[in-house]
Amino acid sequence: MKLYYAPHTCSLSPLIVLEELGLAHQLVKVDNQTKRTADGCDFRAINPKGYVAALELDNGEVLTEGPAIIQYLADLKPEMQLAPPVGSWPRVRLQETLNFITSEIHAGVAPLFNKELPEAAATIFRERLFRRMATLEDTLQAQPFLQGTAFTVADAYLYTVLGWFSFFAIGLERWPAVAAYEKRLAARPSVQAARRAHV
């Protein structure tokens, strides 16, 4: 398997999952500006969407979209319980959480990276994001991980997205349970290994 990645992006999430599962993989760095890979390929020929993460399987299939990639990986080793069984109600709940992260938190922070964004628009996006963060704070006040008492792929994804808040001077201490959660996740060996490699 090859994971196409770019530093400081959402491709950290599948890398954390690969590390949690102990799955063999090759990393291929992508320059998100030029869309060239470190081994000299046109990244758009690999993923026509032109963004990371992309996972190339040994049969040549390329899977994109972070939530799909991390669920695919979890299902390769169901015994590690990073995702509940397909078709179960807890799996539906996991998908609910992944969709919330991708559409409300990931897509909620993403506009702030745009240097052309007018300040008034940035304020609207920040306020909307803060409302969504209040939901996560409520969840993490009640339980140590997004799905309850155990780490799942959703935690790998949320940890990744929380890492961008500091770029915009948004301190996680506004949400104490989220801040404590982020510190707990940062201490996981899988997260540390992924962060070392995702450069």
Ligand SMILES: N[C@@H](CCC(=O)N[C@@H](CS)C(=O)NCC(=O)O)C(=O)O
């Ligand atoms: N819907 C995609 C979004 C992926 C995405 O936002 N990738 C960003 C990095 S976090 C990227 O590579 N952007 C470069 C670009 O759009 O040109 C997913 O959830 O995987």
